[in-house]
Amino acid sequence: MIALRPYQSHMVTDVFSAYEQGARRVCAVAPCGAGKTVTVGWMIAKAQLQGVRTLFIVHRKELLEQADRTFTAMGIRHGVIASGVPMDSAQDVQIGSTQTVAKRLEHIPDIQFIVIDEAHHATANTWRKIMAWYPQAKVLGVTATPARLGGSGLGDVFDTLVLGPTVRQLISWGNLAPYRYFAPPSKANIGAVHSRMGDYVKSELEEAVNDADIIGDIVQNYRKLANGKQACCYCVTRKHSEHVAALFREAGIPAQHVDGETDTSLRAAIIERFRRREIKVLCNVDLFGEGFDVPGMEAVILARPTQSLTLYIQQSMRAMRPDPNNPHKVAVIIDHAGNCFRHGLPDEDREWTLAVKPKRKRHTTTAPITMCEKCYQVYESHLRSCPYCGYAKPAAARELKQADGELQEIARIKREQRMEVGRAKTKKDLESIAIARGYKLGWVSKMASVKGIKG
Numbered sequence: 242m243i244a245l246r247p248y249q250s251h252m253v254t255d256v257f258s259a260y261e262q263g264a265r266r267v268c269a270v271a272p273c274g275a276g277k278t279v280t281v282g283w284m285i286a287k288a289q290l291q292g293v294r295t296l297f298i299v300h301r302k303e304l305l306e307q308a309d310r311t312f313t314a315m316g317i318r319h320g321v322i323a324s325g326v327p328m329d330s331a332q333d334v335q336i337g338s339t340q341t342v343a344k345r346l347e348h349i350p351d352i353q354f355i356v357i358d359e360a361h362h363a364t365a366n367t368w369r370k371i372m373a374w375y376p377q378a379k380v381l382g383v384t385a386t387p388a389r390l391g392g393s394g395l396g397d398v399f400d401t402l403v404l405g406p407t408v409r410q411l412i413s414w415g416n417l418a419p420y421r422y423f424a425p426p427s428k429a430n431i432g433a434v435h436s437r438m439g440d441y442v443k444s445e446l447e448e449a450v451n452d453a454d455i456i457g458d459i460v461q462n463y464r465k466l467a468n469g470k471q472a473c474c475y476c477v478t479r480k481h482s483e484h485v486a487a488l489f490r491e492a493g494i495p496a497q498h499v500d501g502e503t504d505t506s507l508r509a510a511i512i513e514r515f516r517r518r519e520i521k522v523l524c525n526v527d528l529f530g531e532g533f534d535v536p537g538m539e540a541v542i543l544a545r546p547t548q549s550l551t552l553y554i555q556q557s558m559r560a561m562r563p564d565p566n567n568p569h570k571v572a573v574i575i576d577h578a579g580n581c582f583r584h585g586l587p588d589e590d591r592e593w594t595l596a597v598k599p600k601r602k603r604h605t606t607t608a609p610i611t612m613c614e615k616c617y618q619v620y621e622s623h624l625r626s627c628p629y630c631g632y633a634k635p636a637a638a639r640e641l642k643q644a645d646g647e648l649q650e651i652a653r654i655k656r657e658q659r660m661e662v663g664r665a666k667t668k669k670d671l672e673s674i675a676i677a678r679g680y681k682l683g684w685v686s687k688m689a690s691v692k693g694i695k696g
């Protein structure tokens with residue numbers, strides 16, 4: 242049996258004592274790289290000893306394979322519920338893919354413990370259907386980022402939050418590699434890109450960033466800041482990703498694009514060449530996220546601006562897995578997307594909450610950050626000079642820059658609010674805007690007459 246690290250056994254204890262104190266639906270928070278599958282495996286093994294029937298559900302093929310491997314290594318007998326795989330209903334532990342489980346619920350009786358991986362997805366209809374099927378079951382969700390797009394908590398699904406270690410702690414204990422964060426200025430102008438469902442509209446984003454000049458900077462900065470390192474580059478769309486890979490190759494740096502549609506054996510071959518360091522840069526669109534590990538990654542390049550904290554955390558931390566062959570590894574993050582200015586640094590201490598309605602503040606960014614104009618590294622704004630190269634900015638410029646950023650943020654929020662009102666078609670739409678923003682109801686009728694909405 243794989244032994245637990247001290248913080249992992251703390252989490253196991255904390256989760257079980259939450260249930261003892263009456264919790265029914267617990268959300269456990271642990272950063273990427275904390276060893277969630279092993280920790281969850283222990284909880285499930287413990288439940289199995291007590292004869293509890295458990296269903297562990299994951300939403301991606303890669304996560305299912307990972308859980309299957311880990312549980313087998315841990316000696317946990319289990320069945321797998323996935324399309325094309327025969328069911329073994331005799332097992333009291335089942336690992337299942339969300340879609341298949343939802344279709345076979347009547348064949349999976351008496352589940353008493355449901356564990357949901359990547360629980361920030363737990364509000365989707367399929368998950369709800371599964372939870373509703375077993376109303377008596379205790380539920381455990383695990384995630385690194387217990388928040389939805391827009392920052393709202395998961396309180397409509399879970400009743401208790403159990404907090405695991407922080408990213409900072411994991412770095413200080415050596416469970417994650419430390420990192421250097423660079424945010425070189427980008428020529429991309431995404432100010433006019435619209436948002437839909439809480440994130441940027443991809444087609445518009447592609448137009449804003451898929452430009453030879455902008456990508457040229459990405460290639461140059463890789464040379465300057467991470468030359469020769471094994472890097473993963475997160476792009477906006479396949480077209481963008483292929484373009485980035487092509488420009489890397491033009492500059493003599495071996496690079497390949499891969500995506501979910503890439504033929505499985507071709508994808509495996511490309512990853513194998515990356516492992517052997519024949520390919521330096523892997524360009525992709527959200528592929529190497531949860532559950533998809535590429536060993537030997539030393540750097541990440543963020544070329545996709547996103548408003549999703551979850552996506553940002555997954556992508557920026559991808560190179561922070563410690564390398565036993567390189568105990569002094571320092572991950573390099575090159576952020577061409579300005580994501581750290583939206584979400585803070587990856588190891589920022591965040592105040593998670595289950596509260597469904599976020600306050601005005603969009604994110605729990607506690608520490609304002611500054612990009613050093615000399616070395617492009619990012620550090621906390623309260624410092625007078627760059628801790629990496631010592632470069633000090635004139636105080637006035639520093640304040641101006643910050644004020645500038647705040648003004649831009651306010652302008653952006655106002656623009657988004659105007660667009661939301663612009664999209665409203667009925668009085669009901671206006672009413673929900675008014676409720677969300679705390680406006681008086683008089684605003685609804687005024688706006689309705691401005692927009693010519695009747696009834």
Ligand SMILES: [Zn+2]
Nearest residue numbers: 613616627630
């Ligand atoms: Zn500096």
